[in-house]
Amino acid sequence: MPATKTDFPTQKIHPCLWFDKDGLEAAKLYTSIFSNNPHSKKDSAVVDESFITNESATLVTFKLNGQEFSALNGGPHYKHSPAISMFVTCENQAEVDYFWDELVKDGGKPVQCGWLTDKFGVSWQIVPRALLELSADEDKEKSKRVQQAMMKCIKMDVKALEDAYNGV
Structure with a gap:
């Protein structure tokens, strides 16, 4: 048919x-x-x-x-390349953990800064909304600290980003 x-x-x-x-x-x-x-x-x-x-x-x-x-x-x-990636905005750490864990299991590979490659070779960015909001702050020092904390992450860590923002 x-x-x-x-x-x-x-x-x-x-x-x-x-x-x-x-x-x-x-x-x-x-x-x-x-x-x-x-x-x-x-x-x-x-x-x-x-x-x-x-x-x-x-x-x-x-x-x-x-x-x-x-x-x-x-x-x-x-072949797939990180030049094109799927960007997933997550509401909280639990959602970051969920998408991360599901996409890396069975052969996916963590990269850095919230990036991973799934078992098919497709690149994904698993990004907490907190990163977008905190790094967009008008206070450039706070924003810079958040960006530096992001660079240290493999999987995004919302608490680490918030701590960096707050200068902790």
């Missing part, structure tokens, strides 16, 4: 991530992570899977918090 019009992406512009052959697996992992996070909208799901004759997903459309993405199984020609 042909796909219906509603199965296709509806946003004018959305990211398409190139995978060798794991696009469907990645989409299912990402949607499960966002669906199970209590701070996320529950609008995270695989929307459409377009198959080729050997039943391997060629193009997968999925949503994370209502934002559309595609995962294309295009073969080994291109």
Whole structure:
């Protein structure tokens, strides 16, 4: 049966991530992570899977918090790079810990300053809202201390950022 019009992406512009052959697996992992996070909208799901004759997903459309993405199984020609990353704004340390732990398990790798690479090679920035707010303070000394504390983090530590802001 042909796909219906509603199965296709509806946003004018959305990211398409190139995978060798794991696009469907990645989409299912990402949607499960966002669906199970209590701070996320529950609008995270695989929307459409377009198959080729050997039943391997060629193009997968999925949503994370209502934002559309595609995962294309295009073969080994291109690899993911930190030049493009997924930026996740977290409300508190518990949410930072949740996303961090879910994305590094089963083969992901911590990088630094809140960056990690998941098991598929996709780069993510797991960023507490506190970092954005504290580093934007008009007091340049406070902002500088927050930035310096961030540089010491692998996974973001909200208390360390707040302590730096307060000069502790």
